[in-house]
Amino acid sequence: MSAELIDGKAFAAGLRARIAEQVPAFRAAAGRAPGLAVVLVGEDPASAVYVRSKGRMTREAGMESFEHKLPADTPQDDLVALVDRLNADPAVDGILVQLPLPRHIDEQAVLTRISPDKDVDGFHPVNAGRLVTGLEGFVPCTPLGCLMLLEDRLGDLSGLDAVVIGRSNIVGKPMAALLTAKSCTVTLVHSRTRNLPHYLAHADIVVAAVGRPHFVQGDWLKPGATVIDVGINRTDAGLVGDVDFDSAASVAGSITPVPGGVGPMTIAVLLRNTLVAAHRNAGVPLAADI
Numbered sequence: 419m420s421a422e423l424i425d426g427k428a429f430a431a432g433l434r435a436r437i438a439e440q441v442p443a444f445r446a447a448a449g450r451a452p453g454l455a456v457v458l459v460g461e462d463p464a465s466a467v468y469v470r471s472k473g474r475m476t477r478e479a480g481m482e483s484f485e486h487k488l489p490a491d492t493p494q495d496d497l498v499a500l501v502d503r504l505n506a507d508p509a510v511d512g513i514l515v516q517l518p519l520p521r522h523i524d525e526q527a528v529l530t531r532i533s534p535d536k537d538v539d540g541f542h543p544v545n546a547g548r549l550v551t552g553l554e555g556f557v558p559c560t561p562l563g564c565l566m567l568l569e570d571r572l573g574d575l576s577g578l579d580a581v582v583i584g585r586s587n588i589v590g591k592p593m594a595a596l597l598t599a600k601s602c603t604v605t606l607v608h609s610r611t612r613n614l615p616h617y618l619a620h621a622d623i624v625v626a627a628v629g630r631p632h633f634v635q636g637d638w639l640k641p642g643a644t645v646i647d648v649g650i651n652r653t654d655a656g657l658v659g660d661v662d663f664d665s666a667a668s669v670a671g672s673i674t675p676v677p678g679g680v681g682p683m684t685i686a687v688l689l690r691n692t693l694v695a696a697h698r699n700a701g702v703p704l705a706a707d708i
């Protein structure tokens with residue numbers, strides 16, 4: 419291995435500490451804590467673990483966590499009614515409905531019901547539109563966390579060749595929009611792309627979000643590339659990313675591990691978005707850019 423490790427876990431801990439430092443000033447100005455509501459439908463064990471650690475980290479940052487656990491057979495109308503109540507609740511600054519939802523629920527119907535001003539996941543079409551047009555809004559947590567790691571590592575990204583692997587609304591598409599806004603030359607590749615190694619050979623930055631364990635091979639990479647692995651794949655061998663870590667680490671300049679890379683950034687950025695939402699919703703200016 420010659421690549422440097424990008425320690426997302428440590429970066430996320432630092433970001434959470436900077437967020438926690440800002441909370442007392444908000445409390446003093448607004449007379450309340452920033453509040454995050456997390457809604458979990460059903461009993462998916464992985465989702466339950468995430469929701470628990472989100473709640474713990476929210477409280478550790480000095481914010482209020484409102485957790486709503488609903489049974490798997492909750493009717494869509496009941497979930498929408500809960501979202502409406504959270505939209506109207508002045509103690510709630512951010513609303514996160516944990517995905518995936520049970521099959522009988524139309525995900526888009528629920529996500530579009532969340533007020534764009536409380537949409538700390540950045541999944542509402544209004545916020546997706548703001549991102550691509552360069553307006554202020556909420557940016558999805560995972561791609562924003564990836565961007566923070568890239569800028570921390572590389573400084574100005576202007577002019578760099580970036581390849582984003584995956585075209586989901588949650589990671590690939592917003593990641594491509596963020597890198598475009600930072601003046602990278604962005605190529606978005608996906609499952610139908612022919613000759614993927616052709617594109618990767620030129621990439622200074624690779625963001626892999628395909629959901630296939632060990633997919634990206636080291637010999638596809640440009641030597642010295644910065645590799646961000648968004649994959650969280652549960653295998654018999656444990657949690658593994660979308661990048662074949664051992665072969666990639668011998669070619670890349672730097673690379674995120676799984677676990678300990680992008681995952682912890684997702685939760686830290688969620689808290690960051692909640693703090694920003696609280697300031698906007700309360701009309702209190704943020705003291706520092708975080």
Ligand SMILES: Nc1nc(=O)c2c([nH]1)NC[C@@H]1CN(c3ccc(C(=O)N[C@@H](CCC(=O)O)C(=O)O)cc3)C=[N+]21
Nearest residue numbers: 468514515516517518539650677678679681682684685
């Ligand atoms: N509305 C919504 N928003 C989300 O942001 C959202 C979601 N739904 N559904 C599920 C995915 C997944 N997700 C992760 C968060 C943290 C880690 C994380 O901290 N991972 C640790 C390890 C965790 C472990 O060991 O299982 C790591 O990579 O080091 C991973 C994945 C947020 N998601």
